[in-house]
Amino acid sequence: MDRFGSMAFTTSGFRSWKKVNDGKNCAFLNHIGKDPNSSHKVAMQCYHDLGNSLQHLDKIIEKQNSEQVAKNRLQLQVSIDAAKWCAFQAVAFRGHDESLDSNNRGNFIELIKHVSPYNEKVAAVVLDNAPRNVSYTSPKIQKEILSIWSSKIQKHIREEISDSKFSILVDEAQDRSKREQMAIVLRFVDKQGYIRERFFDSVHVHETNSLTLKKEICDVLSRHNLSMQNIRGQGYDGASNMRGEWNGLQALFVQECPYAYYIHCFAHRLQLTLVETSQEVIPMEQFFTNLSLLINLVSSSCKRVDQLRVARAARIAELIAIDELETGRGQNQMGTLKRPGTTRWGSHFSSICSLFTEYEDICSVLIDVINYGNTSTQRSEADRVYDFMTSFDFVLIMHMMRDILGFAQVLSQALQCKSQDILNALKLVSVTKDRLQSYRDNGWNELFTNVKTFCDA
Structure with missing residues (x-):
């Protein structure tokens, strides 16, 4: 019999059940023994030790799993936040080259790369420190995150609508x-x-x-x-x-x-009406055609745009020096010529207003091109644009269209309001028509006076 096998009843078994209660001669008591180092007691101790070690391993494994779950959640949260930022800023997620040796791997990955050094826990679980098969940065993951955000937003909108x-x-x-x-x-x-x-x-x-x-x-x-x-x-x-x-x-x-x-859309219809009407009147159509040529000539060259800005800055400084312009935050901003568009609400009015603001500066740039243009084509085109821009007809129509489109602009902006009722809209239409009729009947003298003053300046 070995140390742990003696009297273990594993060989011959046990049949003397009548003698179980036979006092000191009880086979079970003899098996246990009085010696602290008996085979039975040593075997029991080994059993308990084994059980305790298994519980310890379970705790270690459970702790490791909890730590890994926390790391995975942090890793995923970083990707979710990066996707949320890119979506909110309306920027492209992915770049042209997202390989590991690329200098720019796209907004999504570069954002994570940029912010991760500020948090050690984040830096330890993202990008190069993330498992290759669980990076949570693949295009598929990005699309899944966006899809979930989209579903949540749509669900919220659906709850807002309710049964309305x-x-x-x-x-x-x-x-x-x-x-x-x-x-x-x-x-x-x-x-x-x-x-x-x-x-x-x-x-x-x-x-x-x-x-x-x-x-x-x-x-x-x-x-x-x-x-x-x-x-x-x-x-x-x-x-x-x-x-x-x-x-x-x-x-x-x-x-x-x-x-x-x-x-x-009433604002859209108003814009289309103004465009179609102006195209039916030959002088108006010629004016806007020439205006487009003017904008193309000045805006097509970076050099001319810079010249226009320099001329504008110099004139503003001169007017401020003689106290004809007030200074302050948001005043005297450097603008650009705005191009009129058929479907862009108020774009014709904005284009004419920008022309008014920079009229003298544009003339200065055109004269410079006429005198020092690189090619004869440029000089000839600038001369032609300068001629019609400084003509009385062009200046007259410029003033008249600024006034007319200004009346329509008030109506257009009102029609673009998120909250509008039909009675107020009809009243605004009626007021605009009355202002146009009054301008037609009584506005000519003031118009010619303004044009003459503008030309003499």
Whole structure:
């Protein structure tokens, strides 16, 4: 019998159950023994020691797992915060080259690289210190994080809408990859009575016909349990596939929801009206054509732009020196010539205002190009632009359009307000028409006086 096997009943077993209670002769008591170092007691001690060591290993493993979970969560939180910052700033996540030896691995990774040294715990778990298979910085992870954020935002907007009626605002445009993207905005009144406009989704569409657009819009609304019967308004541009009376997108929705009234943005319509009207009057059309030529000539060269800024700065300094200009924070800012655009609200008015502000400086730059231009083509073009810019007709129309578009600008800005009622809008339209009529009937003398003063200055 070895030390731990004696009297263990593992060989011959035990049959004398009648003698179990036989006092000192009890086989079990004899097996235990009185000696502290008996085989049984030594074996029991080994058993307990083994059990304690297993518990210790479990604690070590559990502690290691907890530490790893904390590291993984910190690592993921860093990626979430970086994605949140990039999305909030509307910057591209990924760079052209994200390889390890790249000098610029894109905004997402470079942001993590930049902020991680400020926290030792963060630096210990991200980028080069992260496991290769669990870095939480791959494009797939970035997209998953954005998708989760998108879902949370859409859920919040859905809760804001609740069971309220709402309007849909839709527009489509091509992105840089030439993919047609449709943006969906929801307009509604929240529980506190405030008008809200929320960008809700962006959908890639393969076609821009009305049926395809309607299907995609309905799919988005259906995914978020928004009933089409709660639509009370539609806002699109004036394209035929959107506003068509019979087959346009607005008509398709009206067929299923008769209260979904279509409204073409009033500010947009006002802008298009002004542009179309000016194109029908030959002197006006020629004025804006020449204005575009002027802006192209001055803005197409960095050298001329710098010359314009220098001339502007010198004139401002001169006017301040003779107390004709006040100084202060935000005053006398260096501006640029603004290009008019057909669909940019108020752009024609802004363009004329910038021309007024920098008229003398532009003339100075044009004279410099006429005298010292590098090529005969440049000198000839500058001379032609200078001639029509300094003509009486150009100056007269410039003053007149500033006044007329100024009246319309007040109306345009009012129509762009988030909160507007139809009665106030109609009143503003009536006031604008009255001001234009008054200008037509009684404004000529003042106009000619202003033009003469401008030319004499």
